[in-house]
Amino acid sequence: MRIDTAEHAQGNIPPQSNLPDPVLTPLSRRQADRLVHLALRAATDLGLTVTYQGGAALVPADPSADRPVLGLSNLARIIARFEEDRWPSLIEEHFTGMLAQLSQGPPPPPADPERELIQRLVPRDALPSSWTSDRPDFLPGLISVPSAETDGVVTMYFEPADLGLTWSDAERFGLANLRRLKDQVEYVDHDDLRITFVSGTGYAASRALVLDTVLRETLQVEHPPYGVLAALPARDTLILHVIEDLSVLPALGVLLNVAARCYSRDPGPLSPEVHLVTPGLTWHPATTELPDHAPLRLSPELESLTKLLATREGAAQSRYPMP
Known part of the structure; x- marks a missing residue:
């Protein structure tokens, strides 16, 4: 059963705190504050020095550092399904898994792009404009990108030339493999x-x-x-x-x-x-x-x-x- 904690106020909480958070949907503002607090604590326990400056992500406290940037948007949507007493363990598990993936470095490129690439729809506004400016919309705001999945990690390839492919070849392979998936x-x-x-x-x-x-x-x-x-x-x-x-x-x-x-x-x-x-x-x-x-x-x-x-x-x- 899905439990939407965003719809259940707890105790004498100020009404303003129960308004929907504008960034970390579907949480309320109070719940979003709690998510950020728990996420910062979990990141600190894992040895990271990060801060929250809005934008639904924890960023390095040192502005000169490139990594890690830990997104919170999908985490907010995941934990909203559970009662709040489970949030600390869920958040800790989430960041532990994320850091384990980061420590391994980026997944290797597909050894056989013709068999491994899968076409994927992604929101245009979730990506840097320089990556997508030459790609047409499949539907308004959604573009189609070749990708590959390794151990649950999806990597998208905006420069198929890095794989020795043209866009048309990468897209052709990606669509063919997408057709083979079972629903x-x-x-x-x-x-x-x-x-x-x-x-x-x-x-x-x-x-x-x-x-x-x-x-x-x-x-x-x-x-x-x-x-x-x-x-x-x-x-x-x-x-x-x-x-x-x-x-x-x-x-x-x-x-x-x-x-x-x-x-x-x-x-x-x-x-x-x-x-x-x-x-x-x-x-x-x-x-x-x-x-x-x-x-x-x-x-x-x-x-x-x-x-x-x-x-x-x-x-x-x-x-x-x-x-």
């Missing part, structure tokens, strides 16, 4: 709607890059006649709904809600948006955001599809009237 699938039926959750690896959301394979091999859907709704809220979650009729509208509401929750709480956030993917695998936004915080509206593409579905359902009902 863990959970079907959730909600008010006669079927929502599919694809998970099982840290590349689950990246499987959107090979959605045709996911539909064919995982969902056993060769050619969805009206396309699918898709959301990629976090790196280990891909949410899908195969469109069959006007139930796409309540399905959109479910996906918007679940995607927003996953994006705000799960490690490795990618995007809270829901997308309409056509039968030809063209991606469009499912909604259009209006100014002044007005309610979302259907995107032109989804609005056109719902009109088509309404026309066809109306024609079917007139052809076969209810008794």
Whole structure:
């Protein structure tokens, strides 16, 4: 059971302390302060001289030092699932494992890039702009990068030439290996709607890059006649709904809600948006955001599809009237 401690105030805590922390989501400000305190103590016990200056990371107290920079964003999302009395041990375990990885140095480059590279979706704004300026978006704010995983550590390769490859070759290898991954699938039926959750690896959301394979091999859907709704809220979650009729509208509401929750709480956030993917695998936004915080509206593409579905359902009902 997931326990969201951010929603449970404890004792007579000042109301300001229970406001959401603007950086270390989904924790409250009080909980974020406690995370930073525990993280600093754990780092000190491990022999590190670091400080917290905001920005969701512990940085070297000596400004001239390059390392280590210890991120807290994903740690905040992990510990939010547990009661606070478990936080000290979880944080200590997290930093012990992180330092063990750092002490071993960077993982070696893949010996066989053709078999080892896996394409990965990452947020553009999480990376230095100089690394990504020449890479197109797969979806707004998300780029596709060749990567390799060694002992649970993922390394991304922004200069495939270092591996003796062109970008196109590295991407081709990465997509081919991404297609070979096996999905863990959970079907959730909600008010006669079927929502599919694809998970099982840290590349689950990246499987959107090979959605045709996911539909064919995982969902056993060769050619969805009206396309699918898709959301990629976090790196280990891909949410899908195969469109069959006007139930796409309540399905959109479910996906918007679940995607927003996953994006705000799960490690490795990618995007809270829901997308309409056509039968030809063209991606469009499912909604259009209006100014002044007005309610979302259907995107032109989804609005056109719902009109088509309404026309066809109306024609079917007139052809076969209810008794």
